[in-house]
Amino acid sequence: MKQRFVNLLLPLAGIAMAVAGWWAASQAVPDLPSPLRTWEESKLYIVEPLTKRGETDQGILLLAWYSLMRVARGFLLGIAIATPVGFLLGVSSTLTRMFDPIMQVLRPISPLAWLPLGLILFQKSEPAALFAIAVCSMWPTVINTMVGVRAIPQDYWNVAKVLRLSRTTTFTKIILPATLPYTFTGYRLSLGIAWLVIVASEMLTGTPGVGGFLWQEYNSLVYAHILLAIITIGVVGFVLDRLMGLAEARLRAV
Amino acid sequence: MAFIEVTGLSKSFTTSSGTRHVLRDVSLTVEHGQFISIVGAMGSGKSTLLALVAGLAPADAGTITIGGEPVRGIRPDSAFVFQNYSLLPWFTALENVRLAVEAAFPALSRQDQRRTATEALERVGLGTALNRRPRQLSGGMRQRVALARAFATRPRVLFMDEPFGALDALTRETLQQDLARLCSDGDQPVTTVMITNSVEEAILLSDHIVPILAGPPATLGAPIVVDLARPRSAAQLAHEEQATQVRASVISTLTAALARPKASAGSPGRGPVALAVVEETR
Secondary structure (H helix, E strand, O other): OHHHHHHHHHHHHHHHHHHHHHHHHHHHOOOOOOHHHHHHHHHHHHHOOOOEOOOOOEOHHHHHHHHHHHHHHHHHHHHHHHHHHHHHHHHOHHHHHHHHHHHHHHOOOOHHHHHHHHHHHHOOHHHHHHHHHHHHHHHHHHHHHHHHHHOOOHHHHHHHHHOOOOHHHHHHHHHHHHHHHHHHHHHHHHHHHHHHHHHHHHHHHOOOOHHHHHHHHHHOOOHHHHHHHHHHHHHHHHHHHHHHHHHHHHHHHO | OOOEEEEEEEEEEEEOOEEEEEEEEEEEEEOOOOEEEEEOOOOOOHHHHHHHHHOOOOOOEEEEEEOOEEOOOOOOOEEEEOOOOOOOOOOOHHHHHHHHHHHHOOOOOHHHHHHHHHHHHHHOOOOOOOOOOHHHOOHHHHHHHHHHHHHHOOOOEEEEEOOOOOOOHHHHHHHHHHHHHHHHHOOOOOEEEEEEOOHHHHHHHOOEEEEEEOOOOEEEOOOEEOOOOOOOOHHHHHHOHHHHHHHHHHHHHHHHHHHOOHHHHOOOOOOOOOOOOOOOOO
């Protein structure tokens, strides 16, 4: 009982300190809204989270939902490419040697750099955003899947060998289940990156969502809403990671 | 012609630190339905020899024939039992055995495949553990699943690499008895090559014991016949005169080879001289 109380109290104390720091900063910088002002100006968005008042003037959950859907599409596109690529690189050292340098060069490129390229390629902002999300978020899945295939114990390969399993059976009954936990860790990391990219891509393309909202409110000088957007992005990202973590734990328990 | 004939087999591995000759000019014959044990110390090249005979790895020189056909890979009528069970953890006991049955008898209906696998598990006393996963089974039970998987495909040849090496002494003994029963149970005799470092295990199960003399490169000693009535029991073997003689003969052959200076193994004029890399990489 006491332990649980402490477990609850300590994070709350941390949050209180962070808010205090925020308040102190707002006293020093006149343009930065204090926590209280932020709450007052954002209240409408939080107490009516699903109300649509205009194209960008919407409840915060509605905005987050748009962003989530965009992330989901970009993320699914990313892992749909990354998973098979990861398996191929895992089984073939020739392919790995061929593509590893390219991967290492593409991996650190910022979403801000991919976005204009996406706009050139697809002419429209929505597919460009998906392109940027997919390209940025696919790497952890590629790499984790590849590592997962390489980490398959020799014992399992021996089973495939002595039972003379076909290529398809070896893949579905041995490689796939043995790699799944690694791949899933890749998915979790990829989703984290996809969520990072969403803000940048919405800011640049001006599409409705938390990121787009953030940029628009900055341009209309409603600084409190920037903080609201930032906190929302953080909370949603945290919840996503926790959900993926739970799914991952279930998977490993099998 | 013997069922398994191995002549002049050699194998070496080349690594960055040099070439290691694991086996040189090894010959071996196994008659149809015989159970032979290759006994030797760890790192003597036993596993390499078994892998070559089973077709898991290619030899550098020499010929291997089984049933008159040269070995070019793993035979469909063979089965393999590994020391570390090698069960797939995401499958239940039944699914593990079914995987082997499906691969060996693709023409059977799913129902028949399932029944064959179930029967194989029942024969090793695991009829009530069909749906348990390997991690829910003890070491002995896991190796029983591995035995069931091997025997479910009704192999003509069985290769076993230290099958009970990871088990405690008591479990080991019951599994040895199970194995002896499985080998004599079937409608067709199973020709078995087992690798072990336990002389007792070899005496309990084999028709012939072949000592492997530590190298590198390793060579085989003359086969020692175990002419004891079956079924055999460990208790009986402890007293029987003939078992004592076999034991003494195997141990003296093995220790004599160990006492011999390493250099003499690479006698001149028989291929490249072995570099003394003793550690066997597994």
